[in-house]
Amino acid sequence: MSSGLILLILFALMMVFGVPIAISLAFSSIITVALSGQFQVMALIHRMIGNANSYTLLAIPFFILAAKFMNTGGITRRLFRGATAWVGFIPGGLGHANVVASVIFSGMSGSAVADAGGLGQIEIQAMKEDGFDSEFSAAVTAASATIGPIIPPSVPMVVYGMMTEVSVGALFMGGFLPGITLAIAMSILVYFMAVKRNYPRRKFDWKEVLDASKDSFLSMLTPIIIIGGIWGGIFSPTEAAVVAVGYSFILSVLVYKEMGAKHLWEEIKQAAIDSAVILFIICGAAAFSWLVAMMGVTDVLSNWLVSLTNNKYLVLLIINIIFLILGMFMEALSVMTITVPFLIPLMGAYGLDPIHLGVVIVLNLMIGLVTPPVGTSLFICARQAKISIEAMYKAILPFLIPLIAVLFLITYVPQIVMLIPNSMLGT
């Protein structure tokens, strides 16, 4: 256990002082192995590289690439136009269009940052032009982007599924109803805020509804292909991801003709680098989590928690609070890769369903993207709306209410998560 303690302290020190998270994970493991003499450094490096030998993880570069094609190739813009035509007349106008567009985009992309960065740019600009204040526009964009990885597909769920050996398809489908619940909760908030602040709304126009629907029809098919394919058991998540790439490529390059060869090459290259950054953390975490398990650290911590309480609901509350705090300071995937090894023994000890817990954790970590002080979506949206980060911190606060309310709802009403996976798995 003393070696385990050294490992945790070294890792924490490196990470806090700004060493890249992947290196903090891997290098702290190497030093611990060298000091303890229990294992070979080569075994650790072997485990790290060998982690790339995963067909499930292949979904990550594909989802990242598909999102890039959608944002650059005009798909995202068409989605927002369609959403605006359908719901822009409700009090809250483009605020609702923002939420609806995020729901549809979520069915194509597995990343909240891709939503905030790509779709967000279009949404914030359109909302400002319609007379919404910048702070509200940025806040609703950042908050609705959290839906991205909840509704399938989802990059964090791929990582969680790989680490816990749970069906990624079942996890994906477990996120469907919570994602829709989240969208409804957010729209209710937008409605009340819009009425109170007298925000503008658009007139309902049949002609625009028809034009926008026609224009966005092919783009709207993407989530149907992906979610339908996974739900119907036709595609594995990795296959669905590559089909999304193929389809968004055809739309962007051949149908809409909005992406030239140079853009295409740049997007492909950048998708490779973005994927490498994420997967490097996952590889580092593979070495780290193997070592913490081998040194018995995970068992010690889980036994300690079990000795404190045997109440499953209290443990879920503790897990949620810990993740909310970690999410305030750290990037979502990093938190997940570091903490999941500690959760695995808890699942057995408390009878927690790994699919239910996975969806709860992913939603929790997505909330971390919009909670101060470190919230990636907050930074992106504040920059796009040209407001200070302090103003963004203030503007996002009301949106934390529906987010946290839905988090606790799905934590304590697991049926919302499990209904579709159970019907899929026939249990």
Place this chain on the structure above:
Amino acid sequence: MELFKKIDEILYKISSVIVGVLMIFLTVSTLTGVFFRFVLGHPLAWVYEASIVSFSWIIFVGVAMAFKNHEHMSLEFVVENLNPKAKYILLQIINIICLLFMAIGMYQAFKIVGRTWSQKYNTIPIRSGVFYLSFPLGAIAAISHLLMRIITLKERMSNASRKGNTEKMEVTT
């Protein structure tokens, strides 16, 4: 120094081509696999192994490129709240830690390549060691980029302070 800069740039360009081409190959081969399985009802056996090998090269060559572009994720609140001198020292320590890790990893990974070189994949005419070779070769590029960062940090920090805060990200790790 100029020669080293040039070598570093060339390594980056080679890396760009490798990850770009492999990303295209990975996408096309996986899509082809899906097409053959669903439409023609005839799965292609080589797709899995070819995808996995390309994937490992994309990751570890991409990791090196991310060092050059300062794209690796890290917590920045301590670094960003230090005075310039302390920040310089901490950034150099971080760079050296990254360098040490890549060097140790490269050495160990070459040993793994040696041990697995005699084995072959079942469906593609490639040795198993090629999968592991991505790490040490990627590490060579990463070490070059990290050395360049160590050498140019002072210059980049003074440039950033002249231009204000806009280049803040440029000098963080």
